[in-house]
Amino acid sequence: MSVLSGKKVLLGVTAGIAAYKAAILVRGFIKAGAEVRVIMTPEAKDFVTPLTLSTLSKNEVYSTFVSDDNENAVWNNHVELGLWADFFVIAPATANTLSKMTSGASDNLLLATYLSAKCPVYFAPAMDLDMYKHPSTHHSFEALTSYGNIMIPATSGELASGLEGQGRMAEPEDIVRFIEDDILSKLPLKGKKLLITAGPTYEAIDPVRFIGNHSSGKMGFEIAEASARQGAEVFLITGPTHLQTKSKLITTIRVTSAGEMFDAVTNKFDQVDIAIAAAAVADYRPSRVADQKIKKKESALVINLEPTQDILAYMGSVKKNQFLVGFALETENEVDNAKGKLQRKNLNLIVLNSLNDTGAGFKTETNKVTFIKQDGTVLPQNLKTKTEVAEDLLNLILKEIHV
Ligand code: CTP
Numbered sequence: 001m002s003v004l005s006g007k008k009v010l011l012g013v014t015a016g017i018a019a020y021k022a023a024i025l026v027r028g029f030i031k032a033g034a035e036v037r038v039i040m041t042p043e044a045k046d047f048v049t050p051l052t053l054s055t056l057s058k059n060e061v062y063s064t065f066v067s068d069d070n071e072n073a074v075w076n077n078h079v080e081l082g083l084w085a086d087f088f089v090i091a092p093a094t095a096n097t098l099s100k101m102t103s104g105a106s107d108n109l110l111l112a113t114y115l116s117a118k119c120p121v122y123f124a125p126a127m128d129l130d131m132y133k134h135p136s137t138h139h140s141f142e143a144l145t146s147y148g149n150i151m152i153p154a155t156s157g158e159l160a161s162g163l164e165g166q167g168r169m170a171e172p173e174d175i176v177r178f179i180e181d182d183i184l185s186k187l188p189l190k191g192k193k194l195l196i197t198a199g200p201t202y203e204a205i206d207p208v209r210f211i212g213n214h215s216s217g218k219m220g221f222e223i224a225e226a227s228a229r230q231g232a233e234v235f236l237i238t239g240p241t242h243l244q245t246k247s248k249l250i251t252t253i254r255v256t257s258a259g260e261m262f263d264a265v266t267n268k269f270d271q272v273d274i275a276i277a278a279a280a281v282a283d284y285r286p287s288r289v290a291d292q293k294i295k296k297k298e299s300a301l302v303i304n305l306e307p308t309q310d311i312l313a314y315m316g317s318v319k320k321n322q323f324l325v326g327f328a329l330e331t332e333n334e335v336d337n338a339k340g341k342l343q344r345k346n347l348n349l350i351v352l353n354s355l356n357d358t359g360a361g362f363k364t365e366t367n368k369v370t371f372i373k374q375d376g377t378v379l380p381q382n383l384k385t386k387t388e389v390a391e392d393l394l395n396l397i398l399k400e401i402h403v
Helices: 017-031 042-046 050-057 078-084 095-103 109-116 129-133 135-146 172-185 218-229 258-271 311-318 334-344 386-400
Strands: 008-013 035-040 066-069 072-075 087-093 121-125 155-158 164-168 193-198 233-238 250-254 274-277 284-286 305-307 323-330 349-354 369-373 378-380
Touching: 008 017, 008 050, 008 078, 008 109, 017 035, 017 050, 017 087, 017 172, 035 042, 035 050, 035 078, 035 109, 078 109, 087 095, 087 109, 087 172, 095 109, 095 121, 095 135, 121 135, 121 172, 129 135, 129 164, 193 218, 193 258, 218 233, 218 250, 218 274, 218 386, 233 258, 258 311, 274 311, 311 323, 323 334, 323 386, 334 349, 334 369, 349 386, 369 386
Parallel strands: 008 035, 008 087, 087 121, 193 233, 193 274, 233 250, 274 323, 323 349
Antiparallel strands: 066 072, 155 164, 284 305, 349 369, 369 378
């Protein structure tokens, strides 16, 4: 899944021949999962029609401060457009528009929106090679970069004038990739590795039966996606579940039993910066797994159980600089029990789930948790979706590790 998925992209199109590529650029953003709105300078409409861009973006295209809608004048609010956008991308950006952007000129809707935009602004210059080389154009590049705008450099090749040189707008797919890479490189967990355990474990009794639990894996999967959205590389070690991951940054390692989960965790733990144990690991397993299906008999069946290894406690005992987070599912003396687990397992943070709270726990879309920090601070949370709980947990971890 692209980092642009669900993001709002405002595309500014100015009057250069590369404007015809704006159509492909709109498609590229839409394919990446973004919502797109387009503003054009009035002259850009000579190069590509607003109808093409509105059809592709599925949104009205704006080019003037006032539109005539069945003779009713409608004010196109540049401030609203600027605030709506998560990213403003000006492509193609002509020498004329770039120069006006440097000086604060705002004689069209695109420029006024640029001045009002609070989001990151990318610009992809497109012009003839001598215009591109001109000191005034370089002055524009430097000024805009000093304002914090991000330049997507033009490439070299054949230009509309027939000349060869630098000035061709970067190809639409390269513009999309440039922006994705730039966003990724600035995410707070970029360069960090996370290990997350999720789901239930199944402990075999015989070849067809097992001891398991009702965990769906949803909480752990949501934490994995939330971590990837913040740029982390994630190892998701999960017990049996039908859930699938979306982000390319997640490597899913599927296991069945507590023993297999322990092996997978010990294999990865020393490589990671943060580990979060959201799995509902079986505490006991049959001491002996029958080779053949156990046959029904008249008498009671006794299965001897032995403890499994506590994976989280193991991580706590060997951890060096890793930030370690555990979960605690409690039914009584919740906060005290969770604090006890935090100490015993040498954790940095524990997420308490109380089965006494409606909407919390297994097989629900929601969760009501309490975060407890190493210093004993108790942070009760409201009932939220598991996606929101995952975001909150990640934000708290980021605060604790001072990213
Ligand atoms: N956990 C684990 N390995 C186990 C058991 C638990 O990694 N064999 C982890 C869980 O993923 C969770 C935390 O330990 O993060 C707490 O699990 P929980 O079952 O609530 O606690 P236990 O330590 O098993 O204690 P009890 O069952 O007595 O409450």
